Amino acid sequence: MPRAADFPSKKRIVVIGLVTIIGFLALSFFISPALYFNVGPRARTATAQVHVRELESAVRMYSKHTGSLPASLADLTMEAMNSKGEPAGPFAPRIPLPPSGWMPYRYEVRADGTFTITTSGEGYTVRVSRGDATVTVE
Numbered sequence: 001m002p003r004a005a006d007f008p009s010k011k012r013i014v015v016i017g018l019v020t021i022i023g024f025l026a027l028s029f030f031i032s033p034a035l036y037f038n039v040g041p042r043a044r045t046a047t048a049q050v051h052v053r054e055l056e057s058a059v060r061m062y063s064k065h066t067g068s069l070p071a072s073l074a075d076l077t078m079e080a081m082n083s084k085g086e087p088a089g090p091f092a093p094r095i096p097l098p099p100s101g102w103m104p105y106r107y108e109v110r111a112d113g114t115f116t117i118t119t120s121g122e123g124y125t126v127r128v129s130r131g132d133a134t135v136t137v138e
Helices: 010-066 073-077
Strands: 106-109 115-121 124-129 132-137
Touching (some): 010 073, 010 124
Antiparallel strands (some): 106 115, 115 124, 124 132
């Protein structure tokens, strides 16, 4: 039959439990700031991706209606006529502001009839070209 000396005392069990809980709290205290501070740049990058895709969609709608690419992003916020004289638009209610600390959205029409929309900030570049929005780490 086991003796009372073979079992750990209740005080030892409580102390071991408290040390374990304090250890987990300390670990979470040191890990959570790293996770928290990384959320901001990722959220801003995701916001830039959404904006670039919205602008790309507006450029494509403008192009389908008019048969040509807009000269600038500002053209997306105005009514446009097609070759039949039919009005449409605006294709975007406004040009979105880039995330805090990021460069304004840059729109470029290439000679081959394609376009790119680009913004960058915090070491990331968000670019859409021919419908493929990608994030490039510089």
